[in-house]
Amino acid sequence: MTKKQGTILVIDDDEGVLHTARMILKKHFSEVSTFTSPHNLPVFLKNNQADVIILDMNFSRGVTSGHEGLEWLRKIKKIDPNLHVLVNTAYGDIDIAVEAMKAGAVDFLTKPWEKEKLLSTVLSIFELSKSKKELNQLRNKTKLLNQDLHRQFNDIIGQSKAMQDIFNAIEKIAETEANVLILGENGTGKELVARAIHQRSNRKKDSFIKVDLGAITESLFSSELFGHSKGAFTDARESRAGRFEIASGGSLFLDEIGNISANMQAKLLTVLQQREIVRVGSNKPIPIDIRLICATNRDIYKMVAQNTFRQDLLYRVNTVEINLPSLRERKEDIPLIANHYLEIYRVKYQKGPLQISQNTLDKLINYHWPGNIRELQHAIERAVIMSNGHKLLPSDFLLKNTGPQSSKNLPETLNIELLEKNAIETAIALAEGNLTKASEELGIGRTTLYRKMRRYGISV
Numbered sequence: 099m100t101k102k103q104g105t106i107l108v109i110d111d112d113e114g115v116l117h118t119a120r121m122i123l124k125k126h127f128s129e130v131s132t133f134t135s136p137h138n139l140p141v142f143l144k145n146n147q148a149d150v151i152i153l154d155m156n157f158s159r160g161v162t163s164g165h166e167g168l169e170w171l172r173k174i175k176k177i178d179p180n181l182h183v184l185v186n187t188a189y190g191d192i193d194i195a196v197e198a199m200k201a202g203a204v205d206f207l208t209k210p211w212e213k214e215k216l217l218s219t220v221l222s223i224f225e226l227s228k229s230k231k232e233l234n235q236l237r238n239k240t241k242l243l244n245q246d247l248h249r250q251f252n253d254i255i256g257q258s259k260a261m262q263d264i265f266n267a268i269e270k271i272a273e274t275e276a277n278v279l280i281l282g283e284n285g286t287g288k289e290l291v292a293r294a295i296h297q298r299s300n301r302k303k304d305s306f307i308k309v310d311l312g313a314i315t316e317s318l319f320s321s322e323l324f325g326h327s328k329g330a331f332t333d334a335r336e337s338r339a340g341r342f343e344i345a346s347g348g349s350l351f352l353d354e355i356g357n358i359s360a361n362m363q364a365k366l367l368t369v370l371q372q373r374e375i376v377r378v379g380s381n382k383p384i385p386i387d388i389r390l391i392c393a394t395n396r397d398i399y400k401m402v403a404q405n406t407f408r409q410d411l412l413y414r415v416n417t418v419e420i421n422l423p424s425l426r427e428r429k430e431d432i433p434l435i436a437n438h439y440l441e442i443y444r445v446k447y448q449k450g451p452l453q454i455s456q457n458t459l460d461k462l463i464n465y466h467w468p469g470n471i472r473e474l475q476h477a478i479e480r481a482v483i484m485s486n487g488h489k490l491l492p493s494d495f496l497l498k499n500t501g502p503q504s505s506k507n508l509p510e511t512l513n514i515e516l517l518e519k520n521a522i523e524t525a526i527a528l529a530e531g532n533l534t535k536a537s538e539e540l541g542i543g544r545t546t547l548y549r550k551m552r553r554y555g556i557s558v
C-alpha cells in the first residue's frame with residue numbers, strides 16, 4: 099500500500115495515546131510527528147507543514163475542563179487559519195466538542211479511539227486539507243495570471259460615442275453584484291469588458307475565472323464546472339475543484355453561453371438558482387459566491403424565440419446587458435486602435451520608427467472587419483512584421499475581400515451624387531410617391547428633399 103504524502107501531527111500528554119497513533123497512522127501517512135506538549139507547536143509550524151493536527155484538550159494533570167485545548171486551538175488557527183485540527187475529547191464531553199468546532203476545529207474524536215474510526219476520520223480530513231490546498235494554489239496561480247493579463251489588457255481603446263457609452267455602463271455596473279450578459283460579434287472585446295468589470299468591482303482582489311463553454315464537451319461539462327470527487331469516474335484519481343468553486347469569492351466569466359446544449363443549460367440553471375454546486379460523485383452541496391458575467395456572439399433572443407435557449411436561464415444571466423458595437427459601427431476608432439497596436443508590435447518586433455500612411459488608414463477605415471478588433475490587431479501585427487520602410491503601406495495588408503462590402507455587393511457606382519440620386523428615387527418609389535414618408539426614410543427634411551429632387555430633375 100502506498101502511503102499518503104503528508105504530515106499528521108499528534109499532541110497528547112499520554113505517551114500511550116501517542117504510541118497508538120504512531121502505530122495506526124504510520125502505515126498510511128509518510129510523516130507522523132508526535133508531541134507530549136503543545137508548547138513546541140508554534141516553532142514546529144513555522145518550519146514544517148501539517149496536513150492534519152490531532153489535538154488533545156487537556157494537558158495539565160487532573161484538569162478536564164478542555165480550556166487548555168481550546169486555548170491552543172485558537173493559537174493554532176491564529177498561526178494559520180487554514181490548518182485542519184481534529185480535537186480529542188473524553189467520551190460524552192459534547193460541550194467541549196461544540197466549543198472546539200466553534201473555534202475552528204474540523205471534527206472531534208472521543209477517547210478511547212477505535213482504530214477504524216480514527217483512521218477514517220484522519221483520512222477524510224487529510225483529503226479535505228489537500229483539496230483546499232489545491233484550491234488555494236489554483237486561486238493564487240490564477241490571481242498571478244490575471245495580474246499579467248490585466249497589465250496586458252488594461253486599456254480598452256475607443257473614443258467613439260458608442261464606446262463612451264460602454265465605458266459609462268462598465269463604471270455603473272462594476273460595483274454592483276448584478277449578473278452581466280455581454281453581447282457582440284467575435285472579436286469586439288467581450289472578454290476585455292468582462293475583465294474590466296471584474297477589475298473595477300469589489301471582487302477585484304479575488305480570481306477572475308474564464309470558461310469557454312464553446313470548447314467544453316457534454317461529457318466534461320459537469321466535472322469542469324462543478325468539480326469531481328475521487329473515484330467519481332475512471333480517470334478521477336484525485337478529487338478536484340471545478341471552476342465555480344475556484345471562482346468563489348471572485349467573478350466567473352462564461353464565454354459562448356449561447357453554445358451549450360439543453361442538458362447543460364438545465365444544469366447551469368440549477369446551480370445559478372441554488373447558488374451551490376455538488377461535485378460529480380459526491381452528494382455534499384458546496385455553497386458558491388460568484389459574480390457571473392456571460393458573453394455570446396449569438397442572437398440569444400432569437401434562440402429563445404426558437405426554443406434553443408431557455409428563457410429562464412437568460413433571465414438569470416442578463417440582469418444587465420452590454421451590447422458591444424462592431425468595429426464597422428465605430429469606424430472613427432479604427433485609426434486609434436491601429437496606432438495602439440502599431441506601437442505594441444513595433445516594440446515587440448524591434449522595428450524603428452513606423453507610421454501608418456494616410457492611404458493605408460483609408461483602406462483600413464473602409465474595410466468591413468468581420469473579425470472586428472481581433473482581426474485589426476492581427477492585420478497590424480502582420481503588417482509590422484512584413485514592413486520594410488518607415489511606413490505601413492496598403493500593400494502590407496492582405497484584407498479578405500469578402501463580406502457585405504465585397505466587390506460582389508458594391509453598388510455599380512461609387513459617385514456620391516449618383517448614389518444620392520438613386521437613393522432618393524428608390525425611397526420615393528418605396529413610399530409610393532408619399533414624399534413625407536420618403537424624406538423620413540432618407541433621414542432628411544421635406545424641404546431638403548424638394549431641393550434635391552429639383553437638383554437631380556426627379557419628379558413624382
Ligand SMILES: Nc1ncnc2c1ncn2[C@@H]1O[C@H](COP(=O)(O)OP(=O)(O)OP(=O)(O)O)[C@@H](O)[C@H]1O
Nearest residue numbers: 254255256283284285286287288289290395471472
Ligand atoms: N477596444 C479595444 N481596444 C483594444 N483592443 C481591443 C479592444 N477590444 C478588443 N480588443 C482586442 O481584440 C482581441 C479580441 O478581444 P476579446 O477576446 O475581448 O473579444 P471577444 O468579443 O471576447 O471575442 P470572441 O467572441 O472571439 O471570444 C483581444 O486581443 C483584445 O485585446
